[in-house]
Amino acid sequence: MKCTQKNFLAKYVVLALLALGSSPAFAGVFISVDLAPPPLPVYEQPACPDDGYIWTPGYWAYGDYGYYWVPGAWVQPPQFGLFWTPPYWGWGGNAYRYHSGYWGQNVGFYGGINYGYGYGGNGYGGGRWQGRHFFYNTAVNNVGSTGFAHTYRNEAVSSNAGNVSYNGGRGGVQAQPTAQQRQFSARPHVQPTSLQQAQIRAASQDRAQLASLNGGRPATLAAARPQAYTAVAQQHARAQPLTSRDRTAATQAVSAKSNRQASSTPRIEAAKPTHLASPKASATATHAAAVKPQPRSVAHTAPLPRPATHLAQPRSVTHAAPRPHPVAHAAPEAHPVAHAAPRPRPAVHAKA
Secondary structure (H helix, E strand, O other): OOOOOOOOOOOOEEOEEEEOOOOOOOOOOOOOOOOOEEEEEEOOOOOOOOOOOOOOOOOHHHHHOOEEEEEEEEEEEOOOEEEEEOOOOEOOOOOEEEEEOEEEOOOOOOOOOEEEOOOOOOOOOOOOOEEOOOEEEEEOOOOOOOOOOOEEEOOOOOOOOOOOOEEOOOOOOOOOOHHHHHHHHHOOOOOOOOHHHHHHHHHOOHHEEEHHHHHHOOOOOEEEHHHHHHHHHHHHHHHHOOOOHHHHHHHHHHHHHHHHHHHHHHHHHHHHHHHHHHHHHHHHHHHHHHHHHHHHHHHHHHOOOOHHHHHHHHHHHHHHOOOHHHHHHHHHHHHHHHHHOOOOOHHHHHHO
């Protein structure tokens, strides 16, 4: 089945295929979208709730309201000895295609995406199976304060995640599956558990997880168990159910972002006027500064040789009142008095 949403610059292709493994009701969903998923958010891994649980990293899924975040969670595998291969988005030549995650005896190709916590883009370094026990690499896993009996530590594995959420295309991870990973992908898989499926459905109806409404910052990034987040998401859905306005907001956000990502040329052209305008503004400011300092420099330097001229003229012109000046000029009359003192001296000499 293929359908194109109105005003969405995206293809939304959903194909229902026969599910494999312990969840026959699960339908493998393949989606093709023109718009790249948002970057991966940064979050802290919660403590592992119990022995035998395996970490499944969070990822961006796509639904009727656009991209939404499925929180990372600790999941009990459907069988002993199985590993989780995370889902990923990959550029297919004309759109980004969604590749669903699955359980298997080996970790397959997941686009080279660095999800962190053992999923560095190639394989899984967060733990290993030994018989019926799963041994945790404490260098990348949070096993809590009490710890578990079956642990080891390998510092060579990094827990830091990247921010690129898709493979191929512009800005995507340029990684290709190895021959061994192709073999892993061709083997029978076990689809996500019922708890994982419930978590995905809950996240799709939680408006706090929608990228179009949260700007790529989901409210719930990770959970100790899928059922823990499902309960929170159901509360969110009852408090603030999704409406047609949310769909409209998602449509507008996706359309705007799709236009921005359609080509990098508008970004460069938009950046050039900014960079060109700044020199003009600086040049204008430079010329203005070059003109203004001239009277300022004269004003500051001129008062030194001619303070009376520059100060007196504005006062006489501004106030047009010569009254202070006669007082100021009356002082010279005192000077003749001061100089008239020598006149009696000739009389003294005359007596002598």
